[in-house]
Amino acid sequence: MSMALPKTRFKGKTITLSHGAGGKVMHDLIAEIFVAGFDSPELTLLEDQARFDLNELTKLGNRLAMTTDSYVVDPLFFPGGDIGKLAVTGTVNDLAVGGAIPLYLTCSMIIEEGFAIDDLQCIVASMKATADVAGVRIVTGDTKVVPRGAADKLFINTAGVGVIAGNSNIQANRATAGDVVIINGYIGDHGAAIVDARGELALEISVETDCQPLNDLIQKMLAVCPDIHCMRDATRGGLATVLNEFAASSGVAIQLEQTKIPVREEVRGVCEVLGLDPLYLANEGKLVAIVAAEDADALIELMQNHPAGKYSCVIGTIEADPQAKVILETGFGGNRIIDMLVGEQLPRIC
Amino acid sequence: MKFVDEFRDTEKATILTKAIHKIAKNLEPKLTKPLQIMEFCGGHTHTIFRYGIEQMLPDNIEMVHGPGCPVCVLPMGRVDDCVSLAENPDVIFTTFGDAMRVPGSKKSLLQAKADGADIRMTYSPMDALNLARKNPNKEVIFFGLGFETTMPSSAFTVLQAEREGITNFSLFCNHITTVPTIKAVLDSPDMQLDGFLAPGHVAMVIGERPFDFIALDYHKSIVITGFEPLDILQSLWMVLQQIEQDRSVVENQYKRIVQPNGNTPALEAISQVFEIREFFEWRGLGSIDHSGVRMKEAYANFDAEKKFAVPNLKIADPKSCQCGEVVKGVIKPWDCKIFGSKCNPEFPMGALMVSSEGACAAYFNNGYHEKKRA
Numbered sequence: 230m231s232m233a234l235p236k237t238r239f240k241g242k243t244i245t246l247s248h249g250a251g252g253k254v255m256h257d258l259i260a261e262i263f264v265a266g267f268d269s270p271e272l273t274l275l276e277d278q279a280r281f282d283l284n285e286l287t288k289l290g291n292r293l294a295m296t297t298d299s300y301v302v303d304p305l306f307f308p309g310g311d312i313g314k315l316a317v318t319g320t321v322n323d324l325a326v327g328g329a330i331p332l333y334l335t336c337s338m339i340i341e342e343g344f345a346i347d348d349l350q351c352i353v354a355s356m357k358a359t360a361d362v363a364g365v366r367i368v369t370g371d372t373k374v375v376p377r378g379a380a381d382k383l384f385i386n387t388a389g390v391g392v393i394a395g396n397s398n399i400q401a402n403r404a405t406a407g408d409v410v411i412i413n414g415y416i417g418d419h420g421a422a423i424v425d426a427r428g429e430l431a432l433e434i435s436v437e438t439d440c441q442p443l444n445d446l447i448q449k450m451l452a453v454c455p456d457i458h459c460m461r462d463a464t465r466g467g468l469a470t471v472l473n474e475f476a477a478s479s480g481v482a483i484q485l486e487q488t489k490i491p492v493r494e495e496v497r498g499v500c501e502v503l504g505l506d507p508l509y510l511a512n513e514g515k516l517v518a519i520v521a522a523e524d525a526d527a528l529i530e531l532m533q534n535h536p537a538g539k540y541s542c543v544i545g546t547i548e549a550d551p552q553a554k555v556i557l558e559t560g561f562g563g564n565r566i567i568d569m570l571v572g573e574q575l576p577r578i579c
Numbered sequence: 580m581k582f583v584d585e586f587r588d589t590e591k592a593t594i595l596t597k598a599i600h601k602i603a604k605n606l607e608p609k610l611t612k613p614l615q616i617m618e619f620c621g622g623h624t625h626t627i628f629r630y631g632i633e634q635m636l637p638d639n640i641e642m643v644h645g646p647g648c649p650v651c652v653l654p655m656g657r658v659d660d661c662v663s664l665a666e667n668p669d670v671i672f673t674t675f676g677d678a679m680r681v682p683g684s685k686k687s688l689l690q691a692k693a694d695g696a697d698i699r700m701t702y703s704p705m706d707a708l709n710l711a712r713k714n715p716n717k718e719v720i721f722f723g724l725g726f727e728t729t730m731p732s733s734a735f736t737v738l739q740a741e742r743e744g745i746t747n748f749s750l751f752c753n754h755i756t757t758v759p760t761i762k763a764v765l766d767s768p769d770m771q772l773d774g775f776l777a778p779g780h781v782a783m784v785i786g787e788r789p790f791d792f793i794a795l796d797y798h799k800s801i802v803i804t805g806f807e808p809l810d811i812l813q814s815l816w817m818v819l820q821q822i823e824q825d826r827s828v829v830e831n832q833y834k835r836i837v838q839p840n841g842n843t844p845a846l847e848a849i850s851q852v853f854e855i856r857e858f859f860e861w862r863g864l865g866s867i868d869h870s871g872v873r874m875k876e877a878y879a880n881f882d883a884e885k886k887f888a889v890p891n892l893k894i895a896d897p898k899s900c901q902c903g904e905v906v907k908g909v910i911k912p913w914d915c916k917i918f919g920s921k922c923n924p925e926f927p928m929g930a931l932m933v934s935s936e937g938a939c940a941a942y943f944n945n946g947y948h949e950k951k952r953a
Binding site: 494497498501503559560561562563564565566568571572 | 580583587589592593596628629630631632633634635680689702808924925944945
């Protein structure tokens with residue numbers, strides 16, 4: 230790993246079952262790796278729960294938001310990120326797309342016996358760095374060690390709490406005819422980076438994951454346009470899945486223009502070789518928003534001036550019919566319906 | 580993207596579409612039914628749907644989506660054989676990805692994997708051979724599937740294994756042949772086809788001549804076709820020109836890849852390793868004479884059918900399936916009694932609903948399930 234490891238008094242090179250047994254060895258692991266690594270005042274108290282001052286929370290907004298997600302990515306380290314960065318970003322973004330200001334995260338780790346301490350430290354450092362960027366704190370956690378083979382190296386679960394301010398009302402059922410669809414940049418980077426990192430194909434590409442917290446961008450978007458109708462981050466299942474969710478919940482048609490959807494050349498290349506469709510590839514730093522057409526110009530201008538939205542653009546419009554359908558104008562003169570995937574995308578034979 | 584975007588150019592598409600409409604208009608007075616052009620290959624079906632090509636065509640031209648999707652035409656009994664091989668604890672079973680979801684009579688390979696069988700998705704038989712090198716205590720079986728397109732890579736892998744003296748690699752050979760299958764479609768009494776787009780990648784291996792019989796004996800227009808959307812439009816225009824001029828010859832639109840005599844080293848490897856089976860069972864089409872290959876006796880040591888007891892049971896297609904009629908263009912997918920209801924991509928009953936290249940799955944996924952069922 231290229232990241233410089235923080236100095237630690239922790240002894241040993243690999244995780245053993247005793248690191249999860251509740252005794253002194255486990256306490257050392259928690260103190261030296263997690264408490265020192267995450268470095269938050271709540272965690273340092275070592276209570277069984279984190280406590281928050283309600284008065285402080287109500288100063289920020291009028292609703293609490295809560296979410297949870299588990300991270301099981303393989304490999305753990307990939308171009309532009311790692312499971313730790315993903316575990317913070319994913320949960321932060323799930324809060325942020327609802328209009329919430331993310332504040333606190335939990336972190337549960339399920340570690341396979343034999344896992345390298347250096348790797349664990351790297352991942353914890355990456356979580357801390359990402360949490361700092363997103364302005365959130367990791368305030369409580371849990372560690373379990375399972376026998377070899379009972380888990381694949383490391384699984385992380387993070388839950389997050391945030392506060393929603395003002396009267397924003399972002400919901401999947403609020404898309405109406407005349408609205409436009411906005412995305413904050415290139416799609417499919419994360420999915421392509423993971424395929425590349427698995428190394429099964431010896432592809433000569435240099436796509437990095439797009440993994441990035443979106444909360445700062447989204448708060449600025451809400452300042453310009455408080456009435457964002459729908460917003461989600463397009464993670465597993467990609468852009469196509471999120472748009473199908475919006476179309477079904479709102480009972481509208483979403484008309485996309487293929488030529489406007491930003492896809493990197495390298496990602497298109499990976500998809501061509503493997504018979505995949507970038508519309509279904511995973512992203513970890515992409516939001517899809519549906520807003521009134523008159524709000525679009527101001528939003529796009531703001532987003533393009535933000536580091537998380539440099540390539541933001543309008544990719545489609547909302548129409549009344551056919552209900553619950555996503556239609557792509559292929560850029561070749563035809564149309565095709567973009568449905569939900571039945572299972573996972575499987576590469577075609579020939 | 581170089582060598583790809585050139586073949587997806589919208590302006591050229593508009594020119595070709597206009598030319599196609601013009602010929603179709605000229606032909607209209609002579610027609611008693613819409614012209615039916617079959618694209619044999621599942622790869623073509625995929626492109627046609629992906630680019631919305633059907634909507635660009637005039638009403639009197641109908642695309643018939645042929646049986647050339649090797650995953651779709653895999654009979655249930657063969658999937659059962661795969662599952663049985665894969666469930667052997669000493670076996671690592673390797674397969675192309677899209678064969679994973681094809682239903683057997685009891686389960687698919689995807690379900691067998693979930694139940695504990697060691698099944699791995701590979702992109703090439705050479706990857707399977709690599710697994711055999713790394714796992715000398717396991718037998719690595721590669722599920723050889725596909726037409727002449729994928730046959731050479733299976734043959735070369737067997738030859739490579741022989742050269743290296745690898746004894747724990749074998750092929751479960753389910754390769755199928757194009758020509759007898761097209762012949763079976765043409766010989767069918769309810770066939771109404773007017774022309775063909777011939778499979779470009781098969782032709783890349785076998786060359787142009789094996790398709791001559793379609794023009795000479797059956798007097799159908801046929802164009803060997805590439806896989807980009809402009810390839811399809813240009814080939815359709817070429818087929819229509821033949822029909823207008825009352826010609827039937829084999830023309831090659833895919834000259835950038837297909838040589839008139841095909842690929843000699845590939846053909847040599849095929850004939851070294853494989854021989855024609857008397858018949859092969861197809862999902863949706865029944866048994867077709869000479870439509871599959873098996874491994875020659877000299878390669879019995881690499882033949883999973885010889886090394887293992889394969890059940891080889893014949894499982895009949897569900898009675899309600901009308902895949903055969905759809906494949907021949909006799910009915911449209913949505914005319915089938917169970918299309919979209921009992922048979923859908925999540926729970927496919929018929930062959931054509933199995934892979935995204937299958938005609939019914941393509942129609943279903945593109946939202947045609949509400950169309951024209953009235």
